[in-house]
Amino acid sequence: MTFIRMAQSLSFVMVVALLAFSPLCSSQASGSAYLYPQFYDRSCPKAVEIVKSVVAKAVAREARMAASLLRLHFHDCFVKGCDASILLDTTGTMISEKNSIPNRNSARGFEVIDEIKSALEKECPHTVSCADIMALAARDSTVLTGGPSWDVPLGRRDSRDASLSGSNSNIPAPNNTFQTILTKFKLKKLNIVDMVALSGSHTIGNARCTTFRQRLYNQSGNGQPDFSLVHSYAAQLRTRCPKSGGDQNLFFLDFVSPTKFDNSYFKNLLANKGLLSSDQILTTQSAVSLELVKKYAANCELFFEQFAKSMLKMGNISPLTGSRGVIRKNCRKINT
Ligand code: HEM
Numbered sequence: 507m508t509f510i511r512m513a514q515s516l517s518f519v520m521v522v523a524l525l526a527f528s529p530l531c532s533s534q535a536s537g538s539a540y541l542y543p544q545f546y547d548r549s550c551p552k553a554v555e556i557v558k559s560v561v562a563k564a565v566a567r568e569a570r571m572a573a574s575l576l577r578l579h580f581h582d583c584f585v586k587g588c589d590a591s592i593l594l595d596t597t598g599t600m601i602s603e604k605n606s607i608p609n610r611n612s613a614r615g616f617e618v619i620d621e622i623k624s625a626l627e628k629e630c631p632h633t634v635s636c637a638d639i640m641a642l643a644a645r646d647s648t649v650l651t652g653g654p655s656w657d658v659p660l661g662r663r664d665s666r667d668a669s670l671s672g673s674n675s676n677i678p679a680p681n682n683t684f685q686t687i688l689t690k691f692k693l694k695k696l697n698i699v700d701m702v703a704l705s706g707s708h709t710i711g712n713a714r715c716t717t718f719r720q721r722l723y724n725q726s727g728n729g730q731p732d733f734s735l736v737h738s739y740a741a742q743l744r745t746r747c748p749k750s751g752g753d754q755n756l757f758f759l760d761f762v763s764p765t766k767f768d769n770s771y772f773k774n775l776l777a778n779k780g781l782l783s784s785d786q787i788l789t790t791q792s793a794v795s796l797e798l799v800k801k802y803a804a805n806c807e808l809f810f811e812q813f814a815k816s817m818l819k820m821g822n823i824s825p826l827t828g829s830r831g832v833i834r835k836n837c838r839k840i841n842t
């Protein structure tokens with residue numbers, strides 16, 4: 507009896523999965539077949555809506571939160587896959603990824619993820635993974651700030667551990683070379699098109715003085731600023747990002763429209779007003795990426811379309827599915 511029930515529900519799930527993917531399969535990576543947007547339709551029908559409403563409240567409180575949530579998903583997916591490893595706090599046997607160089611004093615939005623998780627635990631206990639919450643929150647944040655939408659494939663499960671070393675080595679640094687950054691994307695099966703489109707996330711959010719100071723004073727060790735940064739813009743940045751001190755002072759990644767998801771990031775790059783070295787090198791180090799920047803600066807639609815596609819690819823990095831991984835009750839801790 508129970509076996510038949512299980513078999514029935516299993517085949518139902520498979521049919522749903524097939525139906526969900528037949529129109530999309532041709533354009534998607536094969537790994538995506540494990541995840542599908544309707545994953546919680548029966549087990550937690552309100553899940554997607556609940557995530558959206560909590561994210562909307564958080565972004566209404568503070569516009570920057572959209573950027574912070576989008577970045578969390580990226581920093582999660584590049585380390586052991588999209589498995590919510592970034593959310594785990596330090597324990598006696600594990601150091602949190604929150605302490606890594608890219609995340610320390612930088613990654614934020616953890617309280618919003620907690621708020622979403624506790625709302626979901628009330629609605630349908632022990633059902634929705636923290637990794638899926640981050641994937642949905644990244645999409646919702648993009649939409650709320652004016653960017654494109656996409657259906658988020660779901661069914662990721664959560665890791666039992668974190669990787670501080672993975673967080674330090676896999677996530678690109680703002681002063682990495684073009685080749686190093688591209689290599690870090692390729693290691694995640696993302697290509698140069700994904701790299702340029704996803705860098706377009708820097709159309710929203712902030713960066714600290716410490717992440718681009720080198721460009722203002724001593725870019726290549728000769729005591730000169732980065733020549734690819736427009737003089738007047740550099741001078742303006744120096745007023746609040748001194749040679750020493752002010753490390754945590756915040757600057758808009760896109761000074762034109764810092765809370766609007768649009769293509770002005772790419773227009774800024776063409777005007778040599780990219781904030782981070784990793785932004786500006788998209789126009790100075792590769793003809794291929796320069797062409798992509800020009801294309802997205804000229805056509806917002808094309809940027810939005812590619813951004814959605816690349817977010818789907820990034821969200822599909824090594825998910826834990828089936829019986830691998832767990833559903834954490836508290837996103838910060840391993841279930842006891
Ligand atoms: C291409 C390589 C990338 C590099 C080197 C890079 C580097 C950085 C740095 C240094 C910051 C500022 C952090 C701080 O000062 O605290 C930042 C912010 C941000 N990054 Fe990236 N990033 C990259 C790609 C991405 C990708 C792929 C995404 C998302 C898909 C993303 C989303 C964001 C967002 C939204 C912010 C603003 C966060 C906030 O205001 O809280 N970045 N990034």
Ligand SMILES: *[C@@H]1O[C@H](CO)[C@@H](O)[C@H](O)[C@H]1NC(C)=O
Pocket residue numbers: 679681
């Ligand atoms: C990049 O920045 C880090 C942190 O500020 C610094 O330690 C490192 O020397 C820089 N690397 C290069 C190649 O400039």
Ligand SMILES: *[C@@H]1O[C@H](CO)[C@@H](O)[C@H](O)[C@H]1NC(C)=O
Pocket residue numbers: 724726727728729
């Ligand atoms: C610039 O950096 C180089 C190498 O990192 C260092 O030797 C030099 O003293 C710096 N110059 C200035 C003016 O800070």
